Amino acid sequence: MAVEWLAAYLALGAVVGFFAGLMGVGGGGIMVPILATMFAAQGFAHDHLVHLALGTSMATIVLTSLSSLRTHHAHGAVRWDIVRRIAPGVLLGTFAGTFIAAGVPTLPLAIFFACFMAYVSLQMILNAKPKPSRALPGPVGMAGVGGVIGIISALVAIGGGSLSVPFMTWCNVRMQNAIGTSAAIGLPIALAGAAGYLINGWSATGLPDGSLGYVYLPALLMISLVSSFTAPVGARLAHRLPVATLKKVFAGVLIFLSAKMLHTVLTG
Known part of the structure; x- marks a missing residue:
C-alpha cells in the first residue's frame, strides 16, 4: 500500500477520535462514507x-467503546442492570444485522445509511430530547429493544448511542x-458487529489484500492507532467550545459525507 494512503487513514483516525470526544458520538457516521470513498x-x-467500510468501521469501534466504557464506569455513570437486560438482544440483533447487510447490494445499503444519518443529523440540529414518560420494560421487552438497536447499528456501523440514549431517557433514566x-x-x-462482518466476508471474492472478511486491516490499524489519542483532546475541548453550535455544523458534515458516498456508489 502506498504511504499516502496510510497517512490518509492516520488523518481519518485523528478526525474520528477528536469528534467522538467532542460530540460524544461514535465515529461510524464519519468513517463509513469516507472509507467507502477512499476504498x-x-x-x-x-x-x-x-460492506468493507461498515465492517472496518465496526471493528474500530471496539477499542473506542472500551476506552469510553472505562471512563464512564469510573464516574459511576453506567447502569449495569440495564446493560445485563439489554445485552442479549443487542448481541443477537447486531450479529444478525451483519448477515442482513451482507445480503443487501451496495446501493440500497448506501441509501439506508444516508437516510439514517439524515435522521441522526436532524436530531442534532433540533437538539431533540424525548420527554421521560414511562418506565423501562421487562426482560423480554428490553431484549426486543436491544435486538432492534443491534440490527440497525450493524447496518450503519454505529455504537448504538443515537438509539439507546433517546430510548433510556424516554424511560426516565437520567x-x-x-x-x-x-x-x-x-x-x-x-x-x-466486527465478528459478523468478518464471518460474512470470509468467503467473499475480490476483496483487497489485507482484508479479514469485510474488515480492512491497514485502515483498522491506522485509524485505531491515532483515534485513542485524539478522543481525550476533543473531550477536554467540549467544556470550552460552543458544542451546541458545533453539533449543527457536524450534522451538516454528516449529511454532506453521506451524499458524497451515495455519489461515489452511483457513479462507480
Whole structure:
C-alpha cells in the first residue's frame, strides 16, 4: 500500500477520535462514507465498498467503546442492570444485522445509511430530547429493544448511542446514566458487529489484500492507532467550545459525507 494512503487513514483516525470526544458520538457516521470513498479511489471492487467500510468501521469501534466504557464506569455513570437486560438482544440483533447487510447490494445499503444519518443529523440540529414518560420494560421487552438497536447499528456501523440514549431517557433514566450506559452497550455491539462482518466476508471474492472478511486491516490499524489519542483532546475541548453550535455544523458534515458516498456508489 502506498504511504499516502496510510497517512490518509492516520488523518481519518485523528478526525474520528477528536469528534467522538467532542460530540460524544461514535465515529461510524464519519468513517463509513469516507472509507467507502477512499476504498473506491484505491480501486477496490465496487460491490464490496460499503460492506468493507461498515465492517472496518465496526471493528474500530471496539477499542473506542472500551476506552469510553472505562471512563464512564469510573464516574459511576453506567447502569449495569440495564446493560445485563439489554445485552442479549443487542448481541443477537447486531450479529444478525451483519448477515442482513451482507445480503443487501451496495446501493440500497448506501441509501439506508444516508437516510439514517439524515435522521441522526436532524436530531442534532433540533437538539431533540424525548420527554421521560414511562418506565423501562421487562426482560423480554428490553431484549426486543436491544435486538432492534443491534440490527440497525450493524447496518450503519454505529455504537448504538443515537438509539439507546433517546430510548433510556424516554424511560426516565437520567441523561448522564443514559450516556454512560450507552457507552457500555456499544462494546457488545462492536464485538458482535466486527465478528459478523468478518464471518460474512470470509468467503467473499475480490476483496483487497489485507482484508479479514469485510474488515480492512491497514485502515483498522491506522485509524485505531491515532483515534485513542485524539478522543481525550476533543473531550477536554467540549467544556470550552460552543458544542451546541458545533453539533449543527457536524450534522451538516454528516449529511454532506453521506451524499458524497451515495455519489461515489452511483457513479462507480
